[in-house]
Amino acid sequence: MARKVKSPLAGLSKAIQKHATDDTTYGQSMIDLPGGINNGIAKIVEAKVGTYSKGANEGQSFVYLAGTIVEPASVTAVRQIWRDGKIEALEPEVVDVEGQRTSILLPLCSTTNQAGKTTSVDEHVERMLNELRKLGVDTSEMVDMDDLTAMLEGVKEAQPFFKFSTSAGKPSAQYPTERIWENWYGCKGLEDYEPEESDAIEDDTEEEEEAEEEDTEEGEEAMEKEEADDEPPPEKEEADDEPPPEKEDVYLFKPPRARNAVECEVTAVFPGKETCNLKNLDDGKVYKAVPWGRLEGYGLGV
Numbered sequence: 001m002a003r004k005v006k007s008p009l010a011g012l013s014k015a016i017q018k019h020a021t022d023d024t025t026y027g028q029s030m031i032d033l034p035g036g037i038n039n040g041i042a043k044i045v046e047a048k049v050g051t052y053s054k055g056a057n058e059g060q061s062f063v064y065l066a067g068t069i070v071e072p073a074s075v076t077a078v079r080q081i082w083r084d085g086k087i088e089a090l091e092p093e094v095v096d097v098e099g100q101r102t103s104i105l106l107p108l109c110s111t112t113n114q115a116g117k118t119t120s121v122d123e124h125v126e127r128m129l130n131e132l133r134k135l136g137v138d139t140s141e142m143v144d145m146d147d148l149t150a151m152l153e154g155v156k157e158a159q160p161f162f163k164f165s166t167s168a169g170k171p172s173a174q175y176p177t178e179r180i181w182e183n184w185y186g187c188k189g190l191e192d193y194e195p196e197e198s199d200a201i202e203d204d205t206e207e208e209e210e211a212e213e214e215d216t217e218e219g220e221e222a223m224e225k226e227e228a229d230d231e232p233p234p235e236k237e238e239a240d241d242e243p244p245p246e247k248e249d250v251y252l253f254k255p256p257r258a259r260n261a262v263e264c265e266v267t268a269v270f271p272g273k274e275t276c277n278l279k280n281l282d283d284g285k286v287y288k289a290v291p292w293g294r295l296e297g298y299g300l301g302v
Contacts, residue, residue, distance in 0.1 A: 033102060034077035034095050035168025035180055039273050039289075041190065042067030042102050044135065044159050047152040049108070049145070060109035063128050063152065065135075065184075066101050067162060070195045072275060072289035073098040073256050080168070082176040094294060096256050102164050102182045106131060134186025136160050161190045196288060244271050245292060252296035253278055255287060261296055 046066040052058050075097055079090045106128040112118045129139045136158070137151050163185040168178040245251070245266050252261040264278035264287065276295075278287040292298050 031095070031097075031100055033097060033100060033166050033180055033182065034075060034079060034093075035166050035178060036077055037072065037075050037097065037164070037166040039071075040069060040097075040102070040164045040166075041071040041161055041193065041195070042069045042164055043161050043195075044155055045101075046103075047155040049149060049152065050105075057107065057109055057111060060107070062108055063106040063131075063148075064103065065106070065131065065155075066103035067164070069097050069100050069102060070161065071098070072291065073287065074291060074294060076291045076293040080171050080178055082171040082173060085173075087171055092293065094291070098256060102166075102184075104131065104182060104184055131184065131186075134184065134188070135162060136187050160187045161193050161195070162187045163190065196286060244269050244274070245276055245295060245298060250281070251278075251298060253287065253290060253294060254296075 044065065044067050046064065048064055050062055050064045052060050052062065073096065074094050076092050077095050078092050080087050081090065082088075107119075107124045108121065108128065109124070110118055110121050111124070129142070132151060132155065133139055135155055137155060139151070142148060142151065165183045165185070167181045167183065169175070169181070171178055247266050247269060249266045250263055251266070253264045254261040263281045265281055266276050267279050267286070268277040270276060270289075273289070274292050275289045276292065278290055279285070280287070
């Protein structure tokens with residue numbers, strides 16, 4: 001009599017029945033980062049060699065680096081658009097950026113922009129290796145693509161923290177919405193950095209893989225646009241005349257994903273960044289790099 005083999009799927013019925021009526025969870029939606037993030041901190045979550053799937057560089061290689069934003073939790077963005085032949089500023093908007101991705105794409109081939117300017121392979125490789133050194137990689141003994149691949153795997157495994165910022169270009173008839181530059185400054189000074197615990201930066205492999213695929217495709221498109229011209233990022237605008245909050249001031253602050261605002265004491269003020277650190281008066285929890293605009297009553301004389 002033939003032996004009956006139990007199907008490896010036989011035990012799934014109970015699990016399917018158990019979770020068939022679960023509430024649907026969508027995870028965190030990926031967004032386009034706004035300009036105006038200064039002194040941000042992120043953690044590397046991806047480092048790999050990819051291949052352009054379309055465009056003028058189709059079939060050529062690039063290095064893709066991505067990080068998850070740890071600080072700031074949010075930024076007050078004043079986006080600009082091109083409308084009716086002039087630049088128009090939209091209403092200020094608080095954008096939650098903690099847990100979102102910042103990424104850079106570094107070509108490993110020569111590229112030519114629409115103005116006819118060509119950047120050589122040598123120039124691109126020079127920048128790429130410099131970006132890796134800024135993340136703590138020793139490139140002195142690298143000789144080929146195998147070494148590069150191994151180095152990238154090591155960076156992804158180490159997950160170093162690094163500094164970054166975003167800056168917005170002025171919109172125009174050609175680019176009616178702002179073009180955003182994501183500028184990385186490496187891990188110098190963050191060797192002993194420890195982030196505050198937050199649900200927004202917990203690892204989620206499936207969501208990271210989906211974000212990686214989408215972000216890489218968007219990175220290819222962004223690189224094509226960036227090569228269209230050489231417009232530099234704008235200079236930082238002067239800060240408002242509103243005096244900064246003071247230490248020991250108490251404000252209402254609504255933490256990310258919280259339903260209600262809580263009373264917090266200002267423990268540190270950073271005028272150059274227009275942010276401050278807060279301490280929750282109820283449970284002592286610390287919130288770092290909070291934009292002044294998120295303090296209820298700030299700027300209203302209360």
